[in-house]
Amino acid sequence: MSYELLTCDEMGRADRAAIAGGIAGSALMEAAGQAVAREVVAAFGPQPRRVVVLAGPGNNGGDGWVAARVLAEAGWPVDILSLVAVARLAGDARLAADRWTGRVLPLSQAEDRLKPTDSDAAAPVVIDALFGAGLARPVDGEAARLLSLVQVLDLPVVAVDVPSGVSGDDGQVRGMAVRAALTVSFFRAKPGHWLLPGRDLRGRLVIADIGIPPAVLRPIGPRIAINRPPLWQAALTAPAAGDHKYRRGHLVVAGGPPETAGAARLAAHAGLRAGAGLVTVACLSDAMSIFAGTDPAVMTRVVPTPEAFERMLQTRRVAAAVLGPGQGVDALTRDWVRRAIACLPALVLDADALTAFEDSAADLFSQIRAATARGARIVITPHDGEFGRLFPDLAADGGTRIERVRAAADRCGAVVVLKGADTVIAGPDDAGAPAHGRLAINGNAPARLATAGAGDVLAGIAGGLLAQGMAAFEAAAAAVWLHGAAARLLPRGMIAEDIAGMLPRVLQAVAPSDDDGLDALGFGLDGD
Ligand SMILES: NC(=O)C1=CN([C@@H]2O[C@H](COP(=O)(O)OP(=O)(O)OC[C@H]3O[C@@H](n4cnc5c(N)ncnc54)[C@H](OP(=O)(O)O)[C@@H]3O)[C@@H](O)[C@H]2O)[C@@H](O)CC1
Ligand SMILES: Nc1ncnc2c1ncn2[C@@H]1O[C@H](COP(=O)(O)OP(=O)(O)O)[C@@H](O)[C@H]1O
Ligand SMILES: [K+]
Structure with missing residues (x-):
């Protein structure tokens, strides 16, 4: 194939x-x-x-x-x-x-x-x-x-x-x-x-x-491929005998205010399911009880100030973070994003972490570029609306969907996941960068994924894979495929909360380096 x-x-x-x-x-x-x-x-x-x-x-x-x-x-x-x-x-x-x-x-x-x-x-x-x-x-x-x-x-x-x-x-x-x-x-x-x-x-x-x-x-x-497991399967890490939870990877998810806390909860849970060794939601004190009172395996840490957030990132052996889901479109989110970019080895920026930079996209991109130049792995996951806020010129007149995503990745220096029914994942065309101009088109996502919170789950999966050390392009492409495959195992009526629960089955099927495991899921590799 x-x-x-x-x-x-x-x-x-x-x-x-x-x-x-x-x-x-x-x-x-x-x-x-x-x-x-x-x-x-x-x-x-x-x-x-x-x-x-x-x-x-x-x-x-x-x-x-x-x-x-x-x-x-x-x-x-x-x-x-x-x-x-x-x-x-x-x-x-x-x-x-x-x-x-x-x-x-x-x-x-x-x-x-x-x-x-x-x-x-x-x-x-x-x-x-x-x-x-x-x-x-x-x-x-x-x-x-x-x-x-x-x-x-x-x-x-x-x-x-x-x-x-x-x-x-x-x-x-x-x-x-x-x-x-x-x-x-x-x-x-x-x-x-x-x-x-x-x-x-x-x-x-x-x-x-x-x-x-x-x-x-x-x-x-x-350089364009259909997003299928052989593209990233070899980069998936399996738990090893000598692992402990920190070695598998500590993922931090930024938690927003109580009224939109569900988004970060979905991302945190999905990050754990994707294989992060531990996941901590960082939040302000007013949301603490919500985060602490829900997912027993997810930890919570109150960070009252941006400085406290940064200290946490630096002292808790944090391997990756997800920022944006339900976080709020404001200066505080921008502050957290800047600090996370400056000190973390890997990052997913989604939702509010993108929208918050609508008026200062160039500033965001220069920070991302500085971080990727020192080896940071950064993935951004806009849907079309968020994409238009960060890249208004490309959205208005950027040629084909492929050209638009490519130009966006080149401009910002991150791996860009343009979400939709035909999600496209593109790496920047920087000489020497591991993703160097690669592009994958995803085809396995069922339409029932158009449900509130599905994107938060995707961000969490990508964060969980990054926390385990995967390269940015592979982690992004794998996350998109695993997300689609998990949803395909669910019947109509599925909601975002159900997706992560299917990840063990899907991960088990793609763990081997051949395609055989996929047949066990009941859908082959052909067609879609
Ligand atoms: N590549 C391979 O390995 C193999 C490829 N193969 C086959 O070849 C196909 C490509 O063939 P192709 O290059 O001759 O182009 P094709 O699609 O027939 O169109 C060109 C003609 O259409 C015309 N035309 C265009 N738009 C028009 C319009 N809107 N309205 C009206 N006319 C229009 C255009 O006219 P012109 O622009 O020159 O005025 C020109 O005459 C490929 O799709 C596959 O099926 C196989 O045989 C096996 C090996
Ligand atoms: N019609 C569709 N077919 C397949 N996948 C879809 C469809 N619509 C949305 N999705 C997927 O569902 C997720 C929705 O994410 P997003 O737009 O961020 O929503 P939310 O913010 O509610 O989580 C994305 O991964 C997207 O690719
Ligand atoms: K034809």
């Missing part, structure tokens, strides 16, 4: 390298089209069913012509609607079209042929081979008309490479796209298969081997 994701440009380079290495482009296209046909048969066969191929002007269309021929040879009734005349096709796509011996329907017959007829046992299957990696502008005109017909008729769609109109680079829809039941792509998946709305529109994803040798990736050096 491969975890790298290739941008359309990187995929093109892989393609060209394979061709330069002696594999004919037409052979790659043949393999791609055959894979599409094979998946159509597997999903909709074995009884032949009427198929309509929508073929575009480039190589994506070429794959469609090959699939059409292979299906027709297997006895499936196939029609082709081509966006351009065959005479206008070039290269491998032209070769593929020239091998088609059936009819090519004029676009004026599209509606007639797409509509289910009385003689159809089932609605026709549409192979969407209009545009793939070469999508250059919004889909409009005839292509949009064809896709609208498919959408209105609600036909089952198999997309070649990506649903036409979805950008392989960022999952955004340019113009229009229709939802596929199945997408067959080649060699490696693309970021657009995993970022919304592309992830939603692509349906089930099959990545077919079309004979491109993996060695072509070496000079390309892909």
Whole structure:
């Protein structure tokens, strides 16, 4: 199983390298089209069913012509609607079209042929081979008309490479796209298969081997990956015989005022579950009874002044801290954050610890940079709203989600976890920094995680992993995946408090260095 994701440009380079290495482009296209046909048969066969191929002007269309021929040879009734005349096709796509011996329907017959007829046992299957990696502008005109017909008729769609109109680079829809039941792509998946709305529109994803040798990736050096355990599994620490609780890592969670104390409680509990040896909530005296009276394994320490907080961080063998959940958007939070950054080896800044710097983001970033320069591991975990407060220019006009998170990590020097349904984790592109420009897209989080406090749990998990010494990028990516996996084990109706309780099962499953343990959870590594 491969975890790298290739941008359309990187995929093109892989393609060209394979061709330069002696594999004919037409052979790659043949393999791609055959894979599409094979998946159509597997999903909709074995009884032949009427198929309509929508073929575009480039190589994506070429794959469609090959699939059409292979299906027709297997006895499936196939029609082709081509966006351009065959005479206008070039290269491998032209070769593929020239091998088609059936009819090519004029676009004026599209509606007639797409509509289910009385003689159809089932609605026709549409192979969407209009545009793939070469999508250059919004889909409009005839292509949009064809896709609208498919959408209105609600036909089952198999997309070649990506649903036409979805950008392989960022999952955004340019113009229009229709939802596929199945997408067959080649060699490696693309970021657009995993970022919304592309992830939603692509349906089930099959990545077919079309004979491109993996060695072509070496000079390309892909830096985007789907967030899966092999990315960080080796960095998880297991309790060792000689451990005591301080050696496993002391995590401090900043506790806020009584009315929002639940957030820090969730984070503290999750930090313990993630494996911190001990967790202390630091708070003012008015909240002490709340923190002390709840989670028996979590300790509480009253720190009446910022100086007392700093002294505690310096004298209690603190390995990491989580600041922000329910802490309050005020000068006191800023003060605690500055002191924690200045003296701790590892830190998660979430929620209020980010919002409190809305008007002084540059100040926060310069402190983070100074700390990471001396080796501190810092993770920030904004949702889109918090991200917009710290990076208003990037949020307003920062390109794709990937580009935005990358630019944010470069600017602030921390590992950035941009939370959402398709959480993205990015490390800064500093030469020599351990995270050096790496980026992971998470795909395992169920929508039921959109519940109050889920983010506090995530911050606690990340803090617990940092406290055990994990590198920042690995800890952040692992936390996001473990959080999603834990939620997936819970039924609808789950609330934030339930998540940490599933961590033992999830951690047990990912502890081995192979993937076998994951099967025990009841969900495999494929698809999502
Ligand atoms: N890489 C690999 O390893 C392999 C890749 N393979 C396949 O190749 C696909 C990439 O092929 P590709 O580069 O020819 O691009 P493709 O997606 O066909 O689009 C380009 C054409 O569409 C046109 N066009 C674009 N946008 C448009 C719009 N909105 N509205 C109208 N027209 C628009 C554009 O026109 P132009 O911009 O030139 O005017 C051009 O004619 C890839 O997705 C995969 O399926 C396989 O064969 C096996 C190996
Ligand atoms: N639709 C969704 N699908 C999957 N995960 C989601 C979805 N919505 C939110 N999440 C996840 O739930 C958590 C919510 O965090 P956050 O926005 O900070 O909420 P809170 O402050 O209430 O804890 C994040 O980890 C986010 O990635
Ligand atoms: K397509």
